[in-house]
Amino acid sequence: MKKSLIALAALAATGATFAQSSVNVYGIVDGYFGATKNDADPKTLGATQTVIQSGGVNSSRIGFKGVEDLGSGLKANFVLEQGFNVDDGGATAGQAFSRKAYVGLTGGFGEIRLGKPYTAYDDIVGTANSVFDSKLAPTTNVWISSDAYLANPGNTVYYAMPSLAGFTGAISLSFGEDKTTKLDPSSVTSLNLQYADGPLYAAVGYQTEEPQGVNVVSTDYTTVQASYDFGIVKVLGSYGSVDDGNTTDEWQFGIDYPVSSALVLSAGFARSTDDDAADTTRTGYGLGAAYSLSKRTTVYGGYRFAAEEKNGRAEDVENSTFAVGVNHKF
DSSP: OOHHHHHHHHHHHHHHHHTTTEEEEEEEEEEEEEEETTTOOOTTTTTEEEEEEEEESSSOEEEEEEEEEETEEEEEEEEEEEEEEEOOOOBBBSSTSSSEEEEEETTTTTEEEEEEEEOOHHHHHTTTTTTGTTTTTTTTTTTTTTHHHOOOHHHHHEEEEBTTTEOOOOOEEOOOOOOTTSOOOOEEEEEEEEEEEEEEEEEEEEEEEESSSSSSEEEEEEEEEEEESSSSOOOEEEEEEEESSSSSEEEEEEEESSSSSSEEEEEEEEEEOOOSOOOOOEEEEEOOOOOEEESEEEEEEEEEEEEEEETTTEEEEEEEEEEEEEEOOO
């Protein structure tokens, strides 16, 4: 009898533990059909290519996330997330979890993450980018910071403060652990501060990357993001700066116009200027539409154009993308 009661109590305790823990599978599958043209691509020599590609609005991914309630407001959590290409099924970056891989704790103190989360800077980049912060956005092939910075370099400790009167903030430190072989690309220090209250959103972020080796130059990134929702239209704007010995200034402006609860139109213009010998300037614009078929599935389409000029010569290099696609979240 006592053994039965002990077994029942153990089973109840185990059940209670499971009830306080959860693991979820989630992801995005995003693919589009369209046409691309890039004068700078040596493979195509500026010819228009008909393509089926992955990640028009969001990069395709699959992930696992879990949380365990430890009591007294403390929780343990983890995220493992892998990117993939829906057009050919290939994994991105050649890693088991190319996007995120971290474990952490959350509580009244905020959140701590250890592993390979996104940096604090990456948390806010694109939050006020028009045309859905996608491959159709005007910043694509215009802002050099869009693909240059290390979004999740790994070997990272990350801390996010709890929300206070609409303000949140985070700091992350990524360590170049191997000092002898340059296998780690750099050590990275990153921070952000955000404010959200009703229709207003504003954020500022900073990141510095220190490469391994001797006589190498660090790269500093600064971004300011802001948007205001007037109801009938949402206005978005952002500014960026990159300093790697030369300085690049970047800005973007756009609007989101909700035609209905399901249909959103978006348009934007972007520009960046390098402080180099050629006075390189890039400009671009994007137009897009997204229609929600359900809470999980959206169809989208649009057009993006960008041009680069050096020494005042217009249209030295042009590239463009036309796309129609489907985005499904699970």
